[in-house]
Amino acid sequence: MIAVDDLVFRYPYATQPVLDGVTIAFEAGERVAILGANGSGKTTFARFLAGLLPDGALRAERGSVRMDGRPWPSWSIAERSAAVQFVGQVPAQQLSGCAFTVYDEIAFGPCNLALPEAEVRARVDEALTVCNLRHLVARDPFTLSGGEQQRLSIGAALAMKPRVLVLDEPTSNLDPESRDAFIAQLDALPAGLTVIVFEVALRPAMALASRFVLFERGRIAIDGSAHDVLTDPRCVTTLGTTAVARAAAGVRAAGGWPGQHPTPLTITEGSAAFAELRRAGG
Amino acid sequence: MLVVDDVAFGYDERTQVLDAISFTVAPGEIVAIVGRNGAGKSTLLRLLNGILQPRRGRIVVDGCTTSSTPVHVLARHIGTVFQAPEEQMFHANVRDEIAFGVKQLGITGQALAERVDETLERIGLPSAGAIHPLDLGAADRRFVALGSVLAMRPPILLLDEPQRGLDRGALDRLESIVAEQARSGGSALVVCHDMDFVARCATRVVAVAAGRVAGDRPTLDFFSDPALARGAGVEVPDTIALSYALDLPPALTPEAFVTSWMRATG
Numbered sequence: 001m002i003a004v005d006d007l008v009f010r011y012p013y014a015t016q017p018v019l020d021g022v023t024i025a026f027e028a029g030e031r032v033a034i035l036g037a038n039g040s041g042k043t044t045f046a047r048f049l050a051g052l053l054p055d056g057a058l059r060a061e062r063g064s065v066r067m068d069g070r071p072w073p074s075w076s077i078a079e080r081s082a083a084v085q086f087v088g089q090v091p092a093q094q095l096s097g098c099a100f101t102v103y104d105e106i107a108f109g110p111c112n113l114a115l116p117e118a119e120v121r122a123r124v125d126e127a128l129t130v131c132n133l134r135h136l137v138a139r140d141p142f143t144l145s146g147g148e149q150q151r152l153s154i155g156a157a158l159a160m161k162p163r164v165l166v167l168d169e170p171t172s173n174l175d176p177e178s179r180d181a182f183i184a185q186l187d188a189l190p191a192g193l194t195v196i197v198f199e200v201a202l203r204p205a206m207a208l209a210s211r212f213v214l215f216e217r218g219r220i221a222i223d224g225s226a227h228d229v230l231t232d233p234r235c236v237t238t239l240g241t242t243a244v245a246r247a248a249a250g251v252r253a254a255g256g257w258p259g260q261h262p263t264p265l266t267i268t269e270g271s272a273a274f275a276e277l278r279r280a281g282g
Numbered sequence: 283m284l285v286v287d288d289v290a291f292g293y294d295e296r297t298q299v300l301d302a303i304s305f306t307v308a309p310g311e312i313v314a315i316v317g318r319n320g321a322g323k324s325t326l327l328r329l330l331n332g333i334l335q336p337r338r339g340r341i342v343v344d345g346c347t348t349s350s351t352p353v354h355v356l357a358r359h360i361g362t363v364f365q366a367p368e369e370q371m372f373h374a375n376v377r378d379e380i381a382f383g384v385k386q387l388g389i390t391g392q393a394l395a396e397r398v399d400e401t402l403e404r405i406g407l408p409s410a411g412a413i414h415p416l417d418l419g420a421a422d423r424r425f426v427a428l429g430s431v432l433a434m435r436p437p438i439l440l441l442d443e444p445q446r447g448l449d450r451g452a453l454d455r456l457e458s459i460v461a462e463q464a465r466s467g468g469s470a471l472v473v474c475h476d477m478d479f480v481a482r483c484a485t486r487v488v489a490v491a492a493g494r495v496a497g498d499r500p501t502l503d504f505f506s507d508p509a510l511a512r513g514a515g516v517e518v519p520d521t522i523a524l525s526y527a528l529d530l531p532p533a534l535t536p537e538a539f540v541t542s543w544m545r546a547t548g
Contacts, residue, residue, distance in 0.1 A: 238450060
């Protein structure tokens, strides 16, 4: 559905390209986490995926990003905004600045698509539920806390009913209840929604994604399952690994982890693996 | 020393964000402030540095009561790095950005230059002085913002979600800066949603819920009481959850887990 073909991009005056030949495709309904160290080119790539780049003089040296076979620059803004939505890292920067309530902030985008009032209201209502915002509906967006603004940004993006949601570190300042509620609600949305999250933190990525991509110096280094990526030395070096995997590695180093047992990543995998080990030992 | 005594605060008459907050922070402590979105954690930091004034109660920072001390004087005692500080740069190069706060303390000339050099070293950017802050990546920019506060050498450091978006190498840098703050006799308060970071860094956890202190205990004690963490809306670190699943004593870090596992399995 979205295809990236040999994308090369360099910021003006930079000696090195920040995207150095990226080729990847995403299918409808996929949940993908793109992981990478600080400065690996994630945010720039996210902006290309969402069609926010190219912009003016900021153009790719080579390659393109296409959705449904058409490169982004050939889409109108209205078409594009109903196809893909991007939520960036700093929530306060996502606010429209022209809404005095949470309700109006979410309604802003759908109103700009000139949708019928009943449809706008239905969409706002759904976004309020998905992002746990109903109790804040009458608040001024600028008086919300950081995490609440984050939820509002995501809610406003969802109200556009995009087919693709591109999220740059979406849950890093959500409390666990809001994060779990958000992921549960995403799971309840129509299955066709493609979600692509960019993360440095492993835990939220694992809660959301089934496909993992490691980004390294503007290139795709690994593309596979959680285990393929999160246990790869290149990922462990730059992003660390989960606390459970570190615990297993420590036990292995202390001689308490026999043979070729795969490294557990999550608490569920870890408790099963350690329990198994205990049974085998005793 | 920081003393927060029965503090209440609301942004308007109708609502009260914080109801009755009391705790103290002694030199050498690193205190994590945890709680749900909108619990009032960032508001609490703005009360501590004097940007906001409590409706009731008293805050004493290093002997200065915030209600009777101007913010710029308090800034010598308590330094704040807000959320998303990388968006708050306003100088044309990193040196000037870091020097700005120090100059406000009346430090100039050679002493100023030395202070900036020392800070660049401390934040891991010794050769970045001439670079425009916006030409740095987001993580390095965060460290410049942190450096501009560290350079003032505040005895108390307030950090709002400092770990957010940092990779392993950057987290190691941050953790050593926070540890150094405590080792040198200072203290730090860290608002944070990442409990693995809290487990590694904090000596104590203060949980804020419904405008009150829902828990105030040493880090291991705090997470050893699942009901306490749940009530404050925070999850326990992974290795604590793993310990419970295996009926082992709670382990705050992977290293602690390895020790208790090896002991239990002989």
